[in-house]
Amino acid sequence: MSLDLFLQYLFAGITYGSIYAIVAIGFNIIYNTTGIINFAQGEFVMLGGMIAISLLEYLPLGYAIAAAVLITMAIGALIEMLFIRWLESPSVLRMIIITIGISILLRESALHIWGESIRSLPYFYGNEITTFNLGSVHISPQVVWVIVACAVMMAGLSVFFRSTPIGREMRACAANRTAALLCGINTRNMVTLSFMLSAGIGALAGCVMSPITYTQYDSGTSLAIKGFTVAILGGLGNSLAAVAAGILLGIIEAFSVSVVPLAFQDAIAIAILLLILFVKPHGIFGSSEAARLKDF
């Protein structure tokens, strides 16, 4: 393999990897405050893209994306309030099954609203064939958008969790829910907030990736599987590890194209997921001690 080709694959891997990382972080945020895996996370990504595409008729691109993110956040909050909030001490399994139900519901609603057609947002800058050259590698400006958007989201989230009081309270809920309650923190509001937050970042990811990957009513499913693989690979609940794991999976997938046919890409992600669940179920960066303390 020539160096050029190598770099080209590398960039493709990093691009997809950052998207997987964002989906995984969405999983982690909800996992940390509730202990459940929200299987509707991929649908948030799909909704973000679809809503932005529909709004594009009435609004300029930037506003359409902002509005799509806000609407998806509202949908996330609504879902939590309708389906999760009123449950009296539900079991983890029950909540997970509810989120699977929600994901089917969202997917079918999207099918009714938008149909089966494949859509996409326009390239934010230039078009499909615009590239700029980094040495001998051709890179689409949209790739830069994806990577920058993911990096900014990561940085924003880390500032939010580290230095704002609300971020601190959400971390407290993750660390010890009973103790958070005893501090007078309304943990139910924190759960709603975590749904909003992961819906929001999912939607934003859905918007920036839409020009490259296209958006369809069921595009959330495969993303959810990839995101879940990455979240497990990094160790559930650990967002920094999710970034590393996401990029790792992206790169593995990108390079696999040079060895096996493209159609095997999804199989590779699932093979990795199975391998990890068999060999190292707490993830490559997770500690087994921490894994034992979790209820799921």
Place this chain on the structure above:
Amino acid sequence: MLRIRNLDAGYGKLRVLKNISLHVKAGEIVTMIGANGAGKTTLLHTVVGLVRPMRGDIVFLGRSNGRSSVAKIVASGCALVPEGRQVFAPMSVEENLLLGGHVLQKERGRAAVLKELEHQYELFPILRERRRQLAGTLSGGEQQMLAMGRALMSGPKLVMMDEPSTGLAPLIVRDIFQIIRRLREEGNTVLLIEQNARAALGIADRGYVLEVGKVILQGPAADLLANADVQRAYLGREKIG
């Protein structure tokens, strides 16, 4: 300050507390002693709202706690130092304390929280030394102090402590009890639950003895210390003659 009348509480169909009545007056240290499984922790959890009462009233500062949320009850000035410390292990000592100040922050703003933080650092100098350290890396005694400091950060009117001495070395237990005494001197009211009956009755004004969900004895702490049944059951001493 706190008045509990004919309280029944438990989990699901299981009734742990049966017809409990007790009261705590402002400025007192009241202790409740009893064996494992007597329902001591359930009682505190019911007062703070983690467990819903099945019957009876809990009146705190003239208001009924019955159906309020934990957040509301804590905001009204009733703090619990939970059994087994329950610190936020992956967060720093200072973050733990600031989280304890959540209620204060909402009511009186950031300046009040910082002032209270300073006060906790005076009460527990070791926490100031360790304030950047993760709470999970502290020793048991330090974690207990952190849990107490965190509860006190809300500026509570009543502090309830669930077995603060469990699993601590005797020297550290002495420190903890000294701090409880100091809390009273500062005008706090304390409801203390302990298995270490001798130490608890030693600093308390009054005491209750709980056995399988019922209050079987109550009275001034000195009387309970002298009571033959209490001595036999909880102080490990048989009086002969």
